[in-house]
Amino acid sequence: MNSDKLILGGYEFTSRFILGSGKFSLELVSACIEKARAEIITLALRRANEGGLANILDYIPKNITLLPNTSGARNAEEAVRIAKLSREIGYGNFIKLEVIRDSKYLLPDNYETIKATEILAKEGFIVMPYMYPDLNVARSLVDAGAACIMPLAAPIGSNKGLSTKDFIQILVDEIDLPIIVDAGIGKPSQACEAMEMGVAAVMANTAIATAGNVAVMAEAFKKAIEAGRSAYLSGIGRIINKGASASSPLTGFLQ
């Protein structure tokens, strides 16, 4: 299993759990990272203070890969500006691209996301675009130079699980980049199911932030993601559908 790596933009990761950081107490961040064995944590650039009170960066261990996101961007141009700012500050080339111009459901704007991906990939960013799972859009994102595809399972914060399961499966089947499920995963079983389907990694934030014990839930997610990954790699057995066969053989007439 040690050879099973998640590869993003040439970087290798052992953990397939990307932790969101925006919705829980900062003092719990490091405990969560530890329990989740996460190697990547997202960070809204708009939330990153340079110094001062309540600075999230003070709580993230140095060996963790920061995945800055472009939250706050309402179009491609703004996303590009935020990404560049992130790199200038020193957060490297990883960028989780979020382009949202809908304050109610926070649904991503696929069209603007493609535009921003193209620009940022050309500028040398490792672009991880958050998107609504549409095969044509995913193909365009591949062409635009994305490092992975991050379809939503359900609206952000909804904890509804794999509402878009069939469409994510299509992306897993058809797209050669890692598919990372982002947004909407509400409990470990759903994360496990996504991993069984063959997605490369799962990202969660609200599900953990709204749990009774944040750190323990982070650990539960870790286990579920590992279980799902193992199941996928081992090859899921055939599931027999009961009651579907006719009582006499349909092929009995053949001579």
Added chain:
Amino acid sequence: MEYINKSILNEKILEDLKKNKIDHMTYLPDMEVLKSDIMDKVLKAVKNYNYYRYTKSDVLYALEKENLSPEDFAALLSPAAAPLLEEIAQKARIITKKHFGNSIYIFTPIYIANYCENYCIYCGFNCHNKINRAKLNEQEIEKEMKAISETGLQEILILTGESRTKSDITYIGEACKIARKYFKLIGLEIYPVNSEEYAYLHKCGADYVTVFQETYNADKYQTLHLSGHKRIFPYRFYAQERALKGGMRGVGFAALLGLDDFRKDAFATGYHAYTLQKKYPHAEIAFSCPRLRPIINNDKINAMNVHEKELLQVVCAYRLFMPFANITISTRECARVRDNMVNIAATKISAGVNTGIGEHADDIASKGDGQFEISDERSVYEVYHTLLKNHLQPVMSDYIYV
């Protein structure tokens, strides 16, 4: 007259109420007129809002729903919802956590001038009140902002009295530019302006505009706002839409609860925000929840009396109707109310507040009186640590100017 909260009246006001005044529904020259039907929609909806129509089952139905309609919102504001306040608060808390986690944003207002040309009979700043007027100059604004930023804050709300002549757009723009040096997020609570003026202020660094409509009952509005630009109801109503057209990221709404029938005003406030967000889906929405205190020793049930219970009902109704909106809880409320509100539905709290002019830095000559007395005088440090103690995460900034 019988429906006016009598605490705000005095003899001069009673005299002035009898005088002839300009029509409150007619725009003055230089006021931009938008082609928009939102005001008609909102005023029609609020006119038809009969909150006695709703039953307990309407309220329970609304509590079970995920995406609330204006009808559900109306039910949550109705008297039928009052006995279910605990259930409503429980649900509101879950929804707040879902959208904001345990994050609570801290900011402070800075009053840079208190000159005012409006005659709002309930307001301490009104042009007939003999208070100390002041306006900070640029050096003083800088001193004040520096002093505020040293408390750790990264979000500032710039306020002026409503005087276009004393606090013109360039003056406010300069204040925004200075604020950019010390803060990440700049909000404005100033007199309503035209969209191109909002665009200018946006360019200077501001991104959020809050305008209190005070009351959405236009007839009542004209008895409360006797003169000045503010008298013009539709111009004020369309301020948020003009701000969005000017490129602002977010807009804030409020009725001063207790000026008129608070259920209707709260409904109108929510519906105003809802209608505008539908038209501008990217707009970030915020609510403030100021209230006039019920008159002490007046036990008669009155549709305008907003006690703590009613305030909580309104705040929770805003939350359930628009789960993604920020809700600010004013320093007009005491620490007990505020600390509990942020644990249920509010997401923004001010700290280290002084509503006077030039009160943050030590050596400012221009000092002006405050608009209202605050009930929560805690410093940023105190509010910050109270939030932590209550397992909430203070957030100084979650914003980037692009």
